Amino acid sequence: MDTKLTLKLNQKIIEKAKVYASQKKVSLSRLIENYLDSITRLDKNDEFEISPFVKSISSGKSMSDDRNWKDLREDYTEYLDQKYK
Helix, strand or coil, X not given: CCCCCCCCCCHHHHHHHHHHHHHCCCCHHHXXXXXXXXXXXXXXXXXXXXXXXXXHHHHCCCCCCCCCHHHHHHHHHHXXXXXXX
């Protein structure tokens, strides 16, 4: 059974979400429903860990930008070098 839900969101986010939903050929309502279903489906006792990025999206808070991108790039390059030896 479908129930109506009213959300108050930033207009720019709504516009971007509508474009995204249109590109994916899904309604905005279905997109939000699928997202809410995915974050509430798992039992809290599961060993699945939600990434910091997804947590930041769901909380509306920005991720800290204290990552050292140069080191990350070098680590990834080294990983690829080892993988494709």
